[in-house]
Amino acid sequence: MSDTPLIPTSIKIVVAGGFGVGKTTLVNTVSEIPPLRTEEVLTEASVGVDDLVDGKETTTVALDFGRITINAQVVLYLFGTPGQNRFWFMWDELAHGALGAIVLVDTRRLDSSFPSIDFFERRGIPFIVAVNEFEGAWPHTMEEVRHALDIAPSVPVIACDARDRESAKRVLVELVHHTMRRLETAPA
Amino acid sequence: MNPDHDWWYDEAAGPLVRPYAMTRGRTRPNAPNLNLVTQVRAAGHPADPGALSPEHLQILEICQAPLSVAEVAAYLDVPLVVVKVLLGDLMERGHVVAGALFQTSDITDTKLLQAVLDGIRRI
Ligand SMILES: Nc1nc2c(ncn2[C@@H]2O[C@H](COP(=O)(O)OP(=O)(O)O)[C@@H](O)[C@H]2O)c(=O)[nH]1
Ligand SMILES: [Mg+2]
Numbered sequence: 487m488s489d490t491p492l493i494p495t496s497i498k499i500v501v502a503g504g505f506g507v508g509k510t511t512l513v514n515t516v517s518e519i520p521p522l523r524t525e526e527v528l529t530e531a532s533v534g535v536d537d538l539v540d541g542k543e544t545t546t547v548a549l550d551f552g553r554i555t556i557n558a559q560v561v562l563y564l565f566g567t568p569g570q571n572r573f574w575f576m577w578d579e580l581a582h583g584a585l586g587a588i589v590l591v592d593t594r595r596l597d598s599s600f601p602s603i604d605f606f607e608r609r610g611i612p613f614i615v616a617v618n619e620f621e622g623a624w625p626h627t628m629e630e631v632r633h634a635l636d637i638a639p640s641v642p643v644i645a646c647d648a649r650d651r652e653s654a655k656r657v658l659v660e661l662v663h664h665t666m667r668r669l670e671t672a673p674a
Numbered sequence: 675m676n677p678d679h680d681w682w683y684d685e686a687a688g689p690l691v692r693p694y695a696m697t698r699g700r701t702r703p704n705a706p707n708l709n710l711v712t713q714v715r716a717a718g719h720p721a722d723p724g725a726l727s728p729e730h731l732q733i734l735e736i737c738q739a740p741l742s743v744a745e746v747a748a749y750l751d752v753p754l755v756v757v758k759v760l761l762g763d764l765m766e767r768g769h770v771v772a773g774a775l776f777q778t779s780d781i782t783d784t785k786l787l788q789a790v791l792d793g794i795r796r797i
Contacts, residue, residue, distance in 0.1 A: 493740050493773035496711035497790055516797060522748035527755050546753060549710075551744055556793030560786065563711050563742060579710060585790070651797075658794045666787050 494561050499661065500580050502567040502606070503590035504598025508618040508648035509566035510550045512590065515654040516564065517552025524549050526576060547573045549580075567602070577605060586612035586665045588657055590648065593617060593626045596634055603635060612665040614642040616657045696729050696752065697759040708743050708758045713773035715740040720769050729760055734769060 501509045514521045525546040550566040565580050567573075581587070587606050591599045599615075606613040617631055626634075628643045637643055642660050647653045708714075716737040723731060729750065736749050747757040764770035 493713045493715055493771065495773065495786070496713055496742055497786070498711050516794075518797065522745060524744050524747040525753045527753050549744070551748075553742075553745070554793060554797055556790055560789055560793065561713070561742070562790060562793065563744070565710070565744075582709070583711075585787070655794055655797065659791060662787055662791045662794065666784065669784065669787075 494559050497556070497560060497562045498580075498584045499562065499564050499658065500567060500584050500587040500611075501564055501590065502587055502599075502602035502613075503618075504592065504595055504602075507590040507592045507595075507598065509590055512588070512616075512618075512646075512648040512654050512657070513550055513552040513564045513566050515649060515651050516554060516658065518555060519553050521550055521552045524551070547576055549576070581606070581609060581611055584611060586614070586661045588661055589613055589615050590646075591615055591617045591631060591635070592620060593623045593631065594620065596631070599635065603637070612661070612668050614644065614657070614661050614664050616644055616646045616648075616660075618648050619645055696727065697756055700759050702759070708761060708772065710744045710754070711742045713740045713742055714746065714761055714765075714770050715772075717769060717771045720767070726764075726769075727760075730764055730769075733757075733760060733764060737770060740773070 501512055503509055510521070525548055527546055547568045549568065552564045554562040554564070556562050567580060568576055587602075589599055589602045589606065603613070603615070615631065615635065615637055617626070617628065628645060631637075632639075632641075632643045642664055644657065644660055646657050714737055716734045720726060720734065726734075729752070732750060733746060736746065741749075743754065743757060743761065746761065747754045750757060752760075761770055761772075765772060
């Protein structure tokens with residue numbers, strides 16, 4: 487854990503999925519503080535100071551996040567991923583050291599969740615799929631979603647309502663369980 | 675129009691210049707280990723508050739209890755890159771201490787995961 491008892495350990499969960507799928511809503515629903523927003527400068531490594539000051543060729547990416555104080559030693563942060571593809575560079579920092587990820591899916595636009603699933607699969611980061619049930623969406627069974635997105639049998643696929651606290655909590659609990667199970671079965 | 679752009683332009687007084695003036699143009703923190711969720715906390719009261727900028731002092735004020743780098747950036751309303759530079763200054767002077775860089779291996783700690791589970795269930 488941390489080197490000083492006065493400084494807690496941070497745990498991070500990433501909430502991913504296509505634009506408008508309910509990432510910010512889910513974070514807001516479970517956060518103990520009003521959700522926060524911070525900005526990172528796009529490609530800070532490749533942009534010089536002069537460019538930054540001129541305001542040329544720079545973009546910021548907004549990150550939404552929330553906080554759950556677990557106890558005096560542990561704080562959990564939930565970060566929504568920025569949707570657009572040009573912000574992939576941010577995903578690496580977000581995913582680094584994460585406990586796991588929740589990939590939100592809107593059944594009306596299944597394909598918008600493909601890149602997120604692919605990202606976490608490739609990096610071996612534990613993730614679960616949560617199907618955010620919007621009104622007017624054709625009702626799908628979880629097995630249909632699993633099949634359509636080609637999700638491995640070991641990865642949980644569950645229904646949720648990102649606006650509902652108990653439902654959002656169930657999603658978080660499912661992810662932590664999944665991470666624990668993966669540790670038990672992982673080769674030492 | 676991408677709403678993410680607005681931040682830079684919605685302030686009348688030369689938006690981009692302001693945050694980088696805070697760091698005197700520096701974009702590389704001298705504390706390279708700070709990440710989004712690193713916890714930082716003020717360590718005592720500086721003997722030389724006059725040597726610090728208003729933003730440095732503001733950080734010391736809000737970090738009386740530990741906060742993550744991302745929270746400090748959000749509360750100050752400055753980009754992460756800027757807050758990392760300012761925190762690096764304060765750490766160099768010993769005014770701020772940071773938690774260890776989070777290690778993925780911590781996640782293999784089942785007790786920690788069980789604590790997270792209990793904490794989530796309590797909310
Ligand atoms: N019906 C329904 N609407 C939702 C749900 N979750 C989010 N929304 C709505 O969908 C819209 C987009 O959600 P948002 O969280 O901003 O999506 P993001 O782009 O992934 O962050 C908002 O208007 C939400 O109120 C849900 O579970 N059910
Ligand atoms: Mg959002």
